[in-house]
Amino acid sequence: MSSQKLDQIDRNVLEILQANAKITNAQLSKEIGLSPAPTLERVKKLETSGIIQSYHAQLNREKIGLGVTTFVMVTLVGHKKETTMSFVEKVNEIAEIIECHHITGSGDFLLKVIAKDISSYQGLMLDVINEIDEVASTQTMVIMSTFKESKVLPIP
Incomplete structure (x- = not known):
């Protein structure tokens, strides 16, 4: 398995989404410094490539x-x-x-x-x-x- 090349913006998106998967696209775009459309495009690319596998709630056992x-x-x-x-x-x-x-x-x-x-x-x-x-x-x-x-x- 080979890892995919990630730029700094992709890394920032992944760090932010890991901390808060419920963040809105508008807020995410502000935090990474892109407009909403390219931000959404990056997230979709990370999902399609399989880097982002799923979103789910972590429960208190x-x-x-x-x-x-x-x-x-x-x-x-x-x-x-x-x-x-x-x-x-x-x-x-x-x-x-x-x-x-x-x-x-x-x-x-x-x-x-x-x-x-x-x-x-x-x-x-x-x-x-x-x-x-x-x-x-x-x-x-x-x-x-x-x-x-x-x-x-x-x-x-």
Whole structure:
């Protein structure tokens, strides 16, 4: 994958939109020093090229009743492509798994899992995740507190 060439205005647009995706085009154009039409054209170009993938609301997990967040390291029963793809397909159907990363090291995948409480998490592990045929073992790390959680990417 090659990165696309961004000029300083594109970088400014991306930084501003990451901080406030709800900003109006008029306000964005003022902040970057262009008129509204070229500003909108730049944003559309960044969207069309796939640099801007989506816009969404970030929710407060605790306020909606999701009090437990964990990282789960998963080791698969084997490393054949079919095993890996089957596991990924099953993981994509479990709403509580909000991230799935194929990793190197002692495990094969690192999952970020959220649940209402420890009891709900335990049920999810026992009844769903550990029942996936491709899973050989899991190791859970419960997040006690979070000191930094940013969705803002540094723009090179």
